Amino acid sequence: MQVFLKLCLGLVLLVAQYAPGIAVPSSDCPRQCGTVEIPYPFGIGANCSLSVGFNISCKVQDGVSRPFKGDFEVLDISLTHGTLRVFNYITAYCYNASTTSMKFFGRYDGYVGRPSSLYRLSDVQNKFTVIGCNALAFISDYNGTGYQGLGVATCRNLSDLADGSCSGMGCSQTAIPKRMYYYDTTFLKGVNTSEIWEFNPCSYAVLMEAATFRFNTTYINTNKFNDTYNGRVPMILDWAVRDVKSCDVAKQNNTGTYACLSSNSDCVDSTNDQGYTCNCTNGYEGNPYLQDGCKDVNECSHGPCPSDGYCHNIVGEYRCSCRLGKKYVKESNTCNPNTGLIIGVIMGLFGVMVIIMIIVFWGQRIIQTEKLNKVKQEYFRQHGGLILFDRMKSEQGLAFTIFSEAQLIRATDNFNSSRILGKGGHGTVYKGIINNMPVAIKRCAVVDERQKKEFGQEMLILSQINHKHVVKLLGCCLEVEVPILVYEFVLNDTLFELIHGKNHALQISFSTLLRIAHEAAEGLSFLHSFASPPIIHGDVKTSNILLDDNYMAKVSDFGASILAPSDKEQFITMVKGTCGYLDPEYMQTCQLTDKSDVYSFGVILLEILTGQLPLKLEGSEKQRSLALIFLSAMKENNLNDVLVSHVKVQESKELLAGLADLAKKCLDMCGDNRPSMKEVADELNRLRKLSLHPWVRLDVEPEAENLLGRESTRGYDIELSGYPVGESENQPINPRSSYYAR
Structure with missing residues (x-):
């Protein structure tokens, strides 16, 4: 018995050692004054509060009980917000x-x-x-x-x-x-x-x-x-409980005065001076200042789960579930169809049907792919791709590539409109990147039946053209309905922009324009005379003469080009080209010849001489056509009226007369009377020498000389627009420095 009593006394002392130093308020303590609730740690009366500072006085005024803290009537006490x-x-x-x-x-x-x-x-x-x-x-x-x-x-x-x-x-x-x-x-x-x-x-x-x-x-x-x-x-x-500075200090206090007694409570540092308050942890509610004061919240009573689901209350939290066939999604708090279960059932019941559907789908896809490949192969065959392949195998040094449609789609970003370099009657040109190299990719608008049959052969011929004044054809794509051509990329602008663009007079000299015209004539001459078989361009104009970094001319755009017939048979084609440059004889007969290119080149010479567009939209027919205006001026000896002003001042009369005479010959209504492109190129070469070396005498038609305000000097000494070095207008001309006829 004595041992038992000692053991009990020891347990009592042990419990007393670890018991909290804060006394639990008696259940007899009033918890309300009038209509205001007085929760612990506040209290009314002795030993009913955590400390004296939490004491509340309950006074009767006008027959109504009212709580007071000092002189202030208390309206509400919040444990949560302190x-x-x-x-x-x-x-x-x-x-x-x-x-x-x-x-x-x-x-x-x-x-x-x-x-x-x-x-x-x-x-x-x-x-x-x-x-x-x-x-x-x-x-x-x-x-x-x-x-x-x-x-x-x-x-x-x-x-x-x-x-x-x-x-x-x-x-x-x-x-x-x-x-x-x-x-x-x-x-x-x-x-x-x-x-x-x-x-x-x-x-x-x-x-x-x-x-x-x-x-x-x-x-x-x-x-x-x-x-x-x-x-x-x-x-x-x-x-707040302010006998310590913070929660960390309060928790380490060994005096047993820590106020957050509930095991499901958290300590919160005061935001207004030192001290702390207590709150129930998430999922609990009640009074954190009392042992077991924080009770589990029955969240299900507030309906937190979907209306078509089930709520299960768990200590400190809750869980939602859904009926069979649906799955609870916590993020959206919804019961969504359980696709995994549904798919499992469907696969179990209709597995065979699903497999059949997959087989049919892939079968159709394979069939469609095969059809597309057959269509591409047929286009490839129609355009002469097999001929190209055979020749490329036999001639291993041939620098020509056959591109796939997928390659060109990647190169142009699926033919994005931002990649367009230009548009014309024969198609659209895009800038592309192939093997880190810029190229010009042209989608042709139409190809006639004759061109379809001979396209591969013609591409083979065009690919062998290697001239510094002709844009190089690098390859083509034949597996599409209308073939796509791939050319070398020429960086600078066109002759059209140099003549008609902004500030053209300040940016380019007449001698440079003359050089560009000569280089373009050399390129066309090569196509007419040295290509085998000869090639007719069909759309010669200033916008189809490209310029590289050094402003060297390169003839481009063979969209309207055809191979000249090898025999004397008539070759009839649809009228193609650009208004203002079209050969009148070609428009009447629909017969495209190399002299059609000569006529178009004559219009280019007029643009250089006059600075005007080849065709105007207003006025009579003669006033709209630059060619008719020029020929009329030649006939009426009024060439000076159509020449661009700075050219008349800067260039010699012999040079201008020579160019006018050459343009007139190119514009002859009868193609047989026009010079060949080789003769045009040679004549331009001679005119350039006159521009560079003014002492060289140039033979021109008397009529052309008279148009420039001069008498014919054929066979006589003539005076050029400049004066020999060291002589002036008021000095007599030294006979040794006079210019003589050839």
């Missing part, structure tokens, strides 16, 4: 018409404790509010934080005010700092309502809860604001 909502007193400064003097009403201070007190004035939820049309009030905490604040409210009359607005007109609100437990309020006496008492007798100042306040214009000219709750308004106090 706040006390109380009534604070309004301070008023009013004019007395009977005594003709100002008088103060209400309390001038708010005292909620000392630095060691549990309470602080909430800096987040309270604002120092001043109301009036001539009000200047101070708020200060001299003995605490040392804070001094100022509230100013002004207005001229009631029409300046608006309900709900508290931004200085009739009403202002000022924030306060943290850690305040005391404040004084006073009005500046010199700023009062003695001059405006008829519509604004009083000014008001009070520290109050900002969220519940809404300014009303009647507060200015009546006593309505001061009559609210008998001259009181709500104010918020922040409370």
Whole structure:
């Protein structure tokens, strides 16, 4: 028995050693005063609160029980937010018409404790509010934080005010700092309502809860604001257990005074000065300051799960589930079809059907792929791709590539419109990148039946053209309905832009234009005379003469090109080309010859001489066509009127007369009378020598010379536009420096 009693005494002492130092309040302690609940750690009466600072007085006023903390009536206590909502007193400064003097009403201070007190004035939820049309009030905490604040409210009359607005007109609100437990309020006496008492007798100042306040214009000219709750308004106090600085210190305290007794509670550091409060952990609710005070929340009572699902309450949390065939998705809180289960059932019941459908699908896809390949192969065969392959095998040095459609789609970003370099009647040209090299890729618009049959053979011939003044054909794609051509990429602009573009006169000299024309003629001459078989371009114009980095001419765009017939048979084709450059004889007979290119080149010479477009949209037929305007000027000896001004000034008359005569020959209505492109190129070469070496005599038609304002000098000494070095217009010409006929 003695051993048993000793053991019991030891257990009692052991329990006492580890028992909390905070006494559990008696169940007899009142937990309500009037309509206000008083939760622990607050209490009414001895040993009913955590400490003296949490004591609440329950007083009877006007036959109603009301809780008080000091002089402030308590309206609400929040354990979760650590706040006390109380009534604070309004301070008023009013004019007395009977005594003709100002008088103060209400309390001038708010005292909620000392630095060691549990309470602080909430800096987040309270604002120092001043109301009036001539009000200047101070708020200060001299003995605490040392804070001094100022509230100013002004207005001229009631029409300046608006309900709900508290931004200085009739009403202002000022924030306060943290850690305040005391404040004084006073009005500046010199700023009062003695001059405006008829519509604004009083000014008001009070520290109050900002969220519940809404300014009303009647507060200015009546006593309505001061009559609210008998001259009181709500104010918020922040409370906390302040005998330690933070939760970390409180948890390490060995005195057993840690206030968060519930095992399902968390300690929260105070946001207004040192100390802490307690909250129940997520999934629990109740009083964290009592043992077992935090109870599991039955979340299912709030219907957190989908309406077509089930809620299962678990300690500290809950779980949702769905009926058979559906699956709970936590992110969207919905019951969605359980596709895994459905697919499993379908595969089990209809597995064979699914397999058959897959087989049919892939079978159709294979068939469609085979059909597409057959179509591509047929196009390849129609365009002569087999001939190309055979020749490429036999001639291994042939620099020509047959591209697939997929390659060109990748090279042009699926023929993106941003890659377009130009458009014409024969197709669209795109910039592409193949093997890190820029190329020009042309999608032809149409190809006639004859070209379809001989396309491969013609590509083979065109690919062998290697001339510095002809754009090189690098390859083609034949597995499409209309073949795609791949050319070398020429960086600079066209002759058209040099002649007709912006600032052309300042950017390019006439001698450069003449050189470009000569180089283009050399390229066309090569196509006509040295290609085997000869090649007719069919669309010669300034926009088809490209320029490289050094402004060297390269003839391009063989969209309208055909191979000249090898025998004397008539070759008839649809009329193609560009208006203004078309050979009249070709338009009448539909017979394209090498002299058709010569006529078009003659129009190019006119553009260089006149700086005008080959065709205008206004005027009569003769006024619209540059060729007709030129021929008419030649006939009427008025060539000077159509020449571009800076050319007449800068170039010699012999050079211009020679170019005019050459252009006239190229524009002859009868193709047989026109010179060949080789003769044109040779003549341009001679004219360039005249431009470079003015002492060289040039034979020109007398008619052309007369057109430029000169008499024929055939067989006689002639005078050029310049003067020999060292001689001037007023000096006689030295016979040794005269120019002689060849």
